[in-house]
Amino acid sequence: MAVERPLRDPRRPPLAFHAACPHGLEESLARELEALGASCVPARGGVAFEGDLALAYRANLRSRIASRILLRLAREPYRNEDDLYRIAKAIDWTAWFGPGQTLRVDVTGSRSPLRSLNFATLRIKDAIVDMIRERTGDRPSIDTRRPDARVFAHLDEREASVYLDLSGEPLFKRGWRQRDDKGEAPLKENLAAGLLALAGWQPQQPLFDPFCGSGTILIEAAQIARGIAPGLSRRFGFERLLRFDEALWADLRAQAQGEMQAGREARPAIFGADIDPAAIAQARANAQRAGLGDDAIGFAVADCRQLEPPTDTPGTIVCNPPYGERIDVAGGDYDATMLALGQRLKAGFGGWEAWVLSGDRQLPRRLRIREKRKFPLYNGPIDCRLFGFELFAPTPLG
Numbered sequence: 001m002a003v004e005r006p007l008r009d010p011r012r013p014p015l016a017f018h019a020a021c022p023h024g025l026e027e028s029l030a031r032e033l034e035a036l037g038a039s040c041v042p043a044r045g046g047v048a049f050e051g052d053l054a055l056a057y058r059a060n061l062r063s064r065i066a067s068r069i070l071l072r073l074a075r076e077p078y079r080n081e082d083d084l085y086r087i088a089k090a091i092d093w094t095a096w097f098g099p100g101q102t103l104r105v106d107v108t109g110s111r112s113p114l115r116s117l118n119f120a121t122l123r124i125k126d127a128i129v130d131m132i133r134e135r136t137g138d139r140p141s142i143d144t145r146r147p148d149a150r151v152f153a154h155l156d157e158r159e160a161s162v163y164l165d166l167s168g169e170p171l172f173k174r175g176w177r178q179r180d181d182k183g184e185a186p187l188k189e190n191l192a193a194g195l196l197a198l199a200g201w202q203p204q205q206p207l208f209d210p211f212c213g214s215g216t217i218l219i220e221a222a223q224i225a226r227g228i229a230p231g232l233s234r235r236f237g238f239e240r241l242l243r244f245d246e247a248l249w250a251d252l253r254a255q256a257q258g259e260m261q262a263g264r265e266a267r268p269a270i271f272g273a274d275i276d277p278a279a280i281a282q283a284r285a286n287a288q289r290a291g292l293g294d295d296a297i298g299f300a301v302a303d304c305r306q307l308e309p310p311t312d313t314p315g316t317i318v319c320n321p322p323y324g325e326r327i328d329v330a331g332g333d334y335d336a337t338m339l340a341l342g343q344r345l346k347a348g349f350g351g352w353e354a355w356v357l358s359g360d361r362q363l364p365r366r367l368r369i370r371e372k373r374k375f376p377l378y379n380g381p382i383d384c385r386l387f388g389f390e391l392f393a394p395t396p397l398g
């Protein structure tokens with residue numbers, strides 16, 4: 001249902017949003033949202049910001065680092081499940097969805113005094129259903145698989161926050177990955193974008209991922225270089241809500257499409273290699289589906305133990321090699337492979353920076369290169385580090 005302009009009325013009080021992201025990327029996400037016009041407060045696992053729905057639509061369409069954009073509808077002290085029922089029932093849900101639509105509720109807690117999050121979920125769901133039934137005479141039904149509306153609540157020690165999800169499928173699903181493309185543990189797209197942000201890579205610099213697998217890091221980078229908004233080929237949760245401003249959304253998409261057209265001629269120096277020819281074939285197909293054509297990324301089958309720089313000009317390496325615990329390195333022994341990689345980096349990549357995500361805390365020792373920076377990050381449940389190495393050009397003799 002389209003709504004007339006009021007969603008952009010500057011006299012309306014601003015809405016409160018929470019953008020969720022992987023731990024360790026909060027500051028990078030805040031900078032990204034600030035570039036979209038938000039003023040942000042980083043929190044653990046995300047960023048709080050205020051604005052209108054147009055800002056939230058833009059964040060969904062353009063944020064590379066957020067996993068979801070949530071609209072906060074309540075934040076109040078609570079002590080028990082009855083408080084949760086009261087808080088959730090006081091929200092005017094009928095402004096967002098109605099009895100003909102389906103609903104899912106999820107509750108998370110950190111140091112919540114409540115004994116059962118399942119029971120808390122049930123009480124919040126009851127409150128929403130009761131509120132809509134009392135107001136309209138009918139109730140929404142529950143659908144946990146493909147709900148029209150998704151409500152999240154977060155319970156901390158004292159306060160309950162209730163959110164309406166605006167994203168639908170998590171934002172790292174850009175719409176280009178095929179279901180069977182599980183590769184060898186592909187990175188989530190928003191983590192890949194976060195690595196590029198932490199590495200400080202700029203589109204005019206050469207980029208190389210020598211363990212590119214399905215190509216996630218390179219595809220994110222090439223889309224940045226070509227001005228392709230990450231959400232252009234997917235749908236969003238807000239499109240199914242009653243207060244959906246179709247005209248505004250069409251404007252925002254048209255603007256992003258114009259930027260994509262304008263970026264088509266960009267020729268970034270982005271390169272990927274992997275020892276596995278099947279991974280390279282998959283990465284090429286993924287780049288095609290991500291709207292990048294054949295010429296945005298140069299791919300090659302190569303073993304990291306014989307690594308050569310893909311350009312004469314130094315640039316930035318960003319990668320996540322296998323690290324023993326999760327997947328074995330092709331070619332045998334992990335320690336020996338990392339030692340050989342370190343030797344190649346020192347011998348052939350003078351003037352480059354290398355940023356390596358790994359769950360192996362001993363990686364710098366194995367590469368025999370001391371790190372210049374180190375960022376803690378989670379790759380799913382795995383506690384990782386992004387190590388930044390500066391590779392020095394050999395000093396000319398005499």
Ligand SMILES: C[S@@+](CC[C@H](N)C(=O)[O-])C[C@H]1O[C@@H](n2cnc3c(N)ncnc32)[C@H](O)[C@@H]1O
Nearest residue numbers: 186187211212213214216275276303304329330
């Ligand atoms: C953790 S995966 C990288 C996933 C990738 N970032 C993605 O998002 O799809 C590690 C990759 O390293 C590759 N690999 C393993 N041993 C290698 C070696 N000796 N040289 C180059 N690549 C290797 C594997 O084939 C695998 O694709």
